[in-house]
Amino acid sequence: MFMGEYNHTVDAKGRLIVPSKFRELLGDEFVVTKGLDGCLFVYSSEEWKSIEEKFSQVSQFSKEARKFARFFFAGAAICEVDKQGRVLLPATLRKFAGIEKEAVLAGVLNHIEIWSKDRWQETNEYDDVEEIAEHMASLGLMI
Numbered sequence: 762m763f764m765g766e767y768n769h770t771v772d773a774k775g776r777l778i779v780p781s782k783f784r785e786l787l788g789d790e791f792v793v794t795k796g797l798d799g800c801l802f803v804y805s806s807e808e809w810k811s812i813e814e815k816f817s818q819v820s821q822f823s824k825e826a827r828k829f830a831r832f833f834f835a836g837a838a839i840c841e842v843d844k845q846g847r848v849l850l851p852a853t854l855r856k857f858a859g860i861e862k863e864a865v866l867a868g869v870l871n872h873i874e875i876w877s878k879d880r881w882q883e884t885n886e887y888d889d890v891e892e893i894a895e896h897m898a899s900l901g902l903m904i
Contacts, residue, residue, distance in 0.1 A: 794837035799876075
């Protein structure tokens with residue numbers, strides 16, 4: 762399970778340090794793809810295979826399924842960690858997420874999200890967290 766929030770900078774070549782706690786769970790190779798809300802999603806190879814299997818069961822006659830598949834799978838890239846613990850994020854993915862210099866890596870259960878620092882701060886203003894918690898309780902999630 763991934764959890765925690767880490768701030769790192771992206772170097773001039775587009776490389777980002779992956780925190781050691783995340784590397785332990787991801788291994789040396791993993792998948793990065795376009796995520797929701799303007800961030801990138803990072804999945805271990807095992808989790809990615811599980812997602813592929815689940816999605817292969819979805820009818821391709823659904824326009825929404827085809828559109829989401831193009832968004833999610835066509836933008837995916839296999840990334841490898843170098844000896845310094847860095848990963849090269851493809852330029853297209855950095856552009857999609859608005860990541861230029863500062864990035865936030867956030868562990869979110871079965872995946873990691875990579876955000877531009879500015880988007881992370883804008884998206885994660887928690888002034889309505891009580892209202893969201895009430896909605897989550899109505900869905901059966903009690904903490």
